[in-house]
Amino acid sequence: MATQKMVFSGFGGQGILVLGEVVATIAMKKGNHVTWMPSYGAEMRGGTANCAVIVSDSLIGSPIVQSNIDILCAMNEPSVTKFLPKLRAGGLIIANTSIIKSDIKAIRNDVDVLPIDASNIAGEIGNLRVANMVMLAGFLKKTGMFTMDDIKEVLQERFAGARSKDLIPLNLKAIERGMA
Amino acid sequence: MSQKVLMKGNEAIAEAAIQAGCKAFFGYPITPQNEIPEYMSLHMEKRGGVFVQAESEVSAINMCYGAAATGARVMTSSSSPGMALKQEGISYMSGADLPVLMVNVSRCGPGLGGILPAQGDYFMATRGGGNGDYRTPVYAPAYIQEATDLVFEAFDVAEKYRTPVMILLDGMLGQMMEPVEIKPRPPVQVDKSWVTIGDTANRKPNVVNSLSLLGDVLEQQNFERFKKYEQLERVGVMVENTVKDGDEIAIVAYGVPARIAQNAIEELVGEGIKAGLVRPITLWPFPYDTLANLPASVKHVVVAELSMGQLIEDVRLGVNGKFPVHLVNRCGGMVFEPAEIAEAVRKIIKGGV
Numbered sequence: 279m280a281t282q283k284m285v286f287s288g289f290g291g292q293g294i295l296v297l298g299e300v301v302a303t304i305a306m307k308k309g310n311h312v313t314w315m316p317s318y319g320a321e322m323r324g325g326t327a328n329c330a331v332i333v334s335d336s337l338i339g340s341p342i343v344q345s346n347i348d349i350l351c352a353m354n355e356p357s358v359t360k361f362l363p364k365l366r367a368g369g370l371i372i373a374n375t376s377i378i379k380s381d382i383k384a385i386r387n388d389v390d391v392l393p394i395d396a397s398n399i400a401g402e403i404g405n406l407r408v409a410n411m412v413m414l415a416g417f418l419k420k421t422g423m424f425t426m427d428d429i430k431e432v433l434q435e436r437f438a439g440a441r442s443k444d445l446i447p448l449n450l451k452a453i454e455r456g457m458a
Numbered sequence: 459m460s461q462k463v464l465m466k467g468n469e470a471i472a473e474a475a476i477q478a479g480c481k482a483f484f485g486y487p488i489t490p491q492n493e494i495p496e497y498m499s500l501h502m503e504k505r506g507g508v509f510v511q512a513e514s515e516v517s518a519i520n521m522c523y524g525a526a527a528t529g530a531r532v533m534t535s536s537s538s539p540g541m542a543l544k545q546e547g548i549s550y551m552s553g554a555d556l557p558v559l560m561v562n563v564s565r566c567g568p569g570l571g572g573i574l575p576a577q578g579d580y581f582m583a584t585r586g587g588g589n590g591d592y593r594t595p596v597y598a599p600a601y602i603q604e605a606t607d608l609v610f611e612a613f614d615v616a617e618k619y620r621t622p623v624m625i626l627l628d629g630m631l632g633q634m635m636e637p638v639e640i641k642p643r644p645p646v647q648v649d650k651s652w653v654t655i656g657d658t659a660n661r662k663p664n665v666v667n668s669l670s671l672l673g674d675v676l677e678q679q680n681f682e683r684f685k686k687y688e689q690l691e692r693v694g695v696m697v698e699n700t701v702k703d704g705d706e707i708a709i710v711a712y713g714v715p716a717r718i719a720q721n722a723i724e725e726l727v728g729e730g731i732k733a734g735l736v737r738p739i740t741l742w743p744f745p746y747d748t749l750a751n752l753p754a755s756v757k758h759v760v761v762a763e764l765s766m767g768q769l770i771e772d773v774r775l776g777v778n779g780k781f782p783v784h785l786v787n788r789c790g791g792m793v794f795e796p797a798e799i800a801e802a803v804r805k806i807i808k809g810g811v
Contacts, residue, residue, distance in 0.1 A: 299635065303464050306637045314464065314635035318490055318573070339721035341634050341714065344795050 280335060282423070283343045285361050287328035288353025288374070293410030297351065298329040301417065303432050304424045305333040313341035326356045333423070349421065351413055352378060353396065358385075365389050372416035374409065392416050399455045408452035415456025429453060462637035467602045467627065468493035470638045471535075471561055472501070474606035477642040478613045480559070481507045481530040484521040486514055486540060489573040490629035491563035494535040515540040519547030519560075526556040527666040529653035531613055531645070535561035537629070538579050539570055542587060548622050549588025553668025555652075555683070557616035559609070560624045563632035566791040574791025575629035577713065580768035583626045584742045591680050593687045595623045595694060596741040598712040602636040604739070614646040615694065619686045626741065628764065630714045630793070690743050697745035701734030703753040707803055708781075710736045710749070710773050711762040719762045721796035726803055733803065741772075749776030758806050759783045762799050764792075 286298040295316055302314040316329045330343035346366045352358050353374040365371055367388040376397035383391060394416055400409035417423055430450065437445040465473070472494045475483075483502055485495040495511065502509040512518035518534050526532045536544060541562045551558055562583065566576035583596045597612055599605035608625055616623040654664045670676040698716075700723075701708045707726065711719040716737040726733045732755075738745050752759070759781045761770040770785050777783055786802040788794045 299464065302635065306462060306464055312464070312637060315630065316633055318629065318633045338717070339724070340718040340796055341630065341636075342718070342793060342795070345797075 281338070282333045282348045283346060284331045284333070284349040284351065285328060285343055285347050285364075286331065286351045286353075287326060287357035287361055288410075290325055290327040292327075292353045293407060294327050294351075294353060295329050297410040297413060298331045300414065300429070300432055300436070301423075302331045302333070304428045305331075307428070307431070308424065310335060311338050313338050315341045315343075326354065326360065328357065328361070349417075351416065353409065353413065354378065355380065358382065362386055362389075370420055372413060372420070374413060376409075390420070392420050394456055396456065400452060403448070403451055403455065405448060408449055411449045411452035412456035415453050418453070418457060426453070462639045464635050465602065465638050466493055466633065466635050467605055468563060468632045469497050470602050470606050470640070471609055471625070471632075472497035474609035474640050475533050475559065475613075476501055476505055476507065477640055478610050479531045479645050480533045480613070482510075482522075482525040482532045483507065484510050484512050484518040484525070484532075484534050485536065486512050486518050488515075488537045488540045490565060490575075490632050491535050491537045491561065493632070494561060494563070515543035516547065519544040519551075519558075522558045523547060523551055523554070523556060526551065526558050527554070527654050529650040529655065531559075531617070532557070533559040533561070535563065537562065537573075538564045538567050538576075538582075541579065542582065545582070545587035546589075548586065548594065549590055549592060550668045551622045552588070552592035552594070552683075553590065553670075554666050555620040556622070556666065557613075557620055558622045559612050559616055560622060562624055562626050564626060564628050566789065572791050573629065575714070575764065575793065576789055576791060577628060577715065577764040578766070578768065578789060579626065580741065580763070580765055583624055584744070584772070592683070593621075593690075593742060595619070595621065595690060595743070597623070597625045597696075598739060598741050599625065599627055599631065600713050600716045600737060600739075602631065602634070602638050605631065606638055606640050608739075610641075610643050615690070617648045618646050619690060621686070626713075628713055628715075694740060695743045695745050695747070696739035697748050698735065698737040698739060699745075699748050701736060701752055701756065702732075704755050705732045705734045705753065706755060706757045707731060707733035707760060707807075708736055708752055708756050708758075709733060709760045709762055709799070709803070710738070710769065712738045712741060712769065715762050715764055715794070718794060718796055719799055722762075722799035722803065725796060725800045731803070731807065738769075738772075741769075744772045744776065746772070746776035749773060750778060750780070752777070752781065756781050758803075760786055760799075760803055760806060762786045762794065764794075765789055
């Protein structure tokens with residue numbers, strides 16, 4: 279891996295910024311250079327939020343990702359419309375197919391598609407807010423960028439304190455279900 | 459493993475300021491710098507400082523004036539239109555020789571403009587919007603690590619030279635996250651016999667004021683003040699320069715646009731176009747000497763900025779007619795891609811611009 283450019287995109291509230299932050303944190307802990315850049319324009323509730331994460335083995339120049347995306351993590355339909363054209367040939371799209379109904383292969387037959395039924399799985403677990411963690415399973419399945427243990431370490435830091443007893447098992451369960 | 463933590467630029471700057479001994483923060487909310495006062499409101503009181511959300515930016519900078527007169531490390535932050543409101547206070551603090559750290563997480567203008575990143579505050583920061591003869595040291599980090607390092611430097615310079623100093627970044631650096639390791643260092647030891655803290659039992663009262671009605675006295679005060687500015691021009695310039703002998707293109711950019719320019723340079727070098735970067739880290743004092751002494755191999759100097767041609771004026775002063783100087787710019791919150799800068803350079807080489 280020289281440089282990986284990733285975009286995480288979805289509705290505001292789907293946990294897209296946190297998902298990007300978790301991936302960036304794991305990559306940082308593995309000794310990489312990372313940047314995390316949110317879209318901070320005049321976003322509205324229910325609108326599309328996104329963040330760009332760059333992971334590199336050398337100093338990162340521009341933290342902005344406007345083209346040649348390596349991995350697109352799309353949690354809603356507008357994310358596909360906006361970012362699929364910017365995915366590089368041979369790139370990977372991890373798509374939340376609970377919500378995304380577009381036939382991605384029909385739009386881009388030169389990219390790798392990993393469908394994950396993220397929102398439905400999260401609903402089955404009983405908490406829609408962990409749909410982002412179900413999406414994280416895509417990274418375990420397809421990229422080899424990190425392991426389940428790496429995720430556990432970051433979640434333990436993130437949810438340190440009183441809530442950890444409930445939240446860590448819930449999030450891990452979400453990831454495991456995404457792997458299945 | 460690394461001691462680094464992933465932090466937003468705004469939060470990292472706030473944490474660095476606390477670790478640098480900032481004892482008083484005064485501010486007023488404005489995007490995209492809100493994480494700074496938010497962080498300060500959460501942490502300052504717990505760690506022996508004070509946080510006040512003022513009723514306006516004008517009020518906040520004048521609170522800085524009062525608190526700085528006690529000798530405490532004092533800070534304010536804002537974004538472009540808010541910094542415009544502070545200009546009177548900056549002039550007064552300069553006239554009263556008061557140290558303060560001001561952070562401007564700039565957005566696009568003029569006027570209220572928008573909240574997206576831009577660099578249109580270059581003139582306001584480096585020339586000043588306040589009245590009278592004064593200068594403001596301005597630091598322009600391109601990385602969050604550098605931003606936190608510069609907090610310690612800026613506080614030291616403010617106290618050593620008894621002047622307001624500014625850290626100028628754009629909304630991108632304030633909003634993004636990068637791994638950072640805050641590296642505290644002890645504050646510079648300076649004479650603070652001038653402070654006004656009510657201990658007049660054993661000395662005459664100190665006066666902290668910018669009023670000076672006698673021409674010969676004020677002239678002398680200004681001469682003295684400019685001696686410290688001249689000292690800063692001699693020892694305070696900071697710049698990253700990767701232009702080598704043999705390079706034909708020198709791109710000049712500061713802040714996050716310098717990182718974008720760096721990617722453009724990698725693209726150009728990959729095509730066999732020899733290019734390097736001049737990245738001013740201090741915008742005042744400006745690295746004029748670096749530009750005056752660019753290698754003779756340079757054919758074009760290209761300025762990449764997110765404003766309508768502000769940085770380019772200092773670049774022209776430095777280059778002083780030795781090389782042609784070209785502008786590549788976006789504004790209004792639009793940000794160039796590396797490919798856009800690279801394409802502009804190709805056109806310049808062909809003589810199209």
